[in-house]
Amino acid sequence: MNKYFKTFFNGIITENPTFVLMLGMCPTLAVTTSAINGIGMGLSTTAVLMLANLLIGILHGIIPDKVRIPSYIVIIATFVTVVDLVLQAFVPSLYSALGIYIPLIVVNCIIFGRAESFASKNGPLLSLVDGLGMGLGFTGAITIIGLVREFFGAGTAFGIDVLGRIPGFTPISTFIMAPGALFVVAILTALQNKLKAPSATNTPEGEARMACGGNCANCAGAAFVHNKELIDKRNAQIEAEKAAAKKAAAEKAAAAKMAAAEKAAAGAVKAAANAGGEVKK
């Protein structure tokens, strides 16, 4: 049971997708104009994440490795369509507030990241718990961002008037515009660094905590690292061939020059000999 709890809290705190892994920044910046939108977006993503993780956890033994990405897209897109239609049917106001960002959950990198780095290596139940933890971590993070932006940008919290009760108050509407999202995320990250809380670049071990788990040996990018030697070798060979060709050409040119010089010298000697002959005569 301990394993499940650990996986669950890993998603919420240790590897929080927004504040630690810095994944899914597009919905984080775009839809957090209010806390309610944050919760809506977070819970939609959580539902997709859990179901996709579960199915991928079941199917990962069957899906061939070479076509896993298209397969994941099909699985994720299926669940996104389900969520999209459910939202449209039951919470039309939230559906219209989130707009294009619901279909865009298909390409959300949190879902892909977890499918690739967790669900494809673990069993279905553990993957489901990971999806729940990650989803709730994402929900919590974007709700906090949404709350801060809504509080300053509109003077409300979860739609309830707070600052607006102060007479003469005008909301700082920059906070609910695009620059506000960047300000708030940057300031929250700065606080996190200041307080030495875990983040993508700020770990007690002093090493980067990346979405891929930091295991470079099994990374797709590792293929390039392994092949680097071969590539270098081939490049070196090409360079050597070029150098050899150049050298040969230079030698040829030098030989030609030498021959010409010899010829000239011979001519000169001949001339000198002739002159000598004349003198002799």
Added chain:
Amino acid sequence: MSANTMYNVSTNPHVLHKDSTQSIMRDVTYALIPATVFGIVNIFMHSAAAGINSLLTVIVSIASAVAAEYVWEKCMKKPITTGDWSAVVTGLLIGMNMPPRIPLYMPILGSVFAIIIVKQLFGGIGQNFMNPALAARCFLLLSFGSYMNNFLIDGATVDGVSSATPIAILKGTAEGAYPALGKLFIGNVGGTIGETSALLLIIGGLYLIYRKVISWKIPVIYTAVFAVFMLIFGGHGFDLNFVLCEVFGGGLMLGAWFMATDYVSSPITPNGQIVYAVILGCLTGIFRVFGNSAEGVSFAIIFTNILVPIIEMYTMPKAFGREGEKK
């Protein structure tokens, strides 16, 4: 000379000029004071309440900018730089960019934003990538559009100051009489506290050129390119009156002489300054003619501030003796 003499070995510069950040910033402050005082007095003549509010706006902007710098540097345990007058200039420029009847907490918010977010977070004086005062103005303009664009003064009896800004009238976004050029040049028109008097701003700018604080390049080329742009694309044909109204009517004089020439956020290379001024002139024209708002100087300047590193990269002069070398 014995072999034991100790020599002081140091890196250049070996000759120190008497100019310092403090003296330059003080000159800028002196140059800005006439236009500010004129603006406040002019508003006061029409409405005492608005005049007092303008005076308080300027004082509060300066005080909060200096206080924000002091508190931040104290908290971050950095050397205190409030003595170099740069925060005073930033605060004064913010105050000059406020409309007369702004609620006082808005300039405070602007000053804190300018000093902490735009200046100190990027490393303090000399490190900010855009003009702090203008960034604060744009922040307030986006946040409190209705307050920042309200230039009406209650209780005004004389027309002119009580109306909208001249360029807003020219653009047709506000009702009002077509401004007379002489009145507009002296500054007896509506606008923010410090931008109205083109005459005093130009005198301040000339003082800075005389003191060798700024070069003529940026303000003159900026204004000229803008005027040409307005002649061609302004939509009024070859109407010199219209062009002069556009040049002297809005924030262009304040922006061109005092904010585009900010040392930190303008190019350091001579050719780069020309490129910078041309881009500024065109962008201001584009924002004024094709934008929603009548004013475009502040957005043009902060946008071009971001391009400065690229401009400098391509206009770096060759060192003496290396002119003939190929890259």
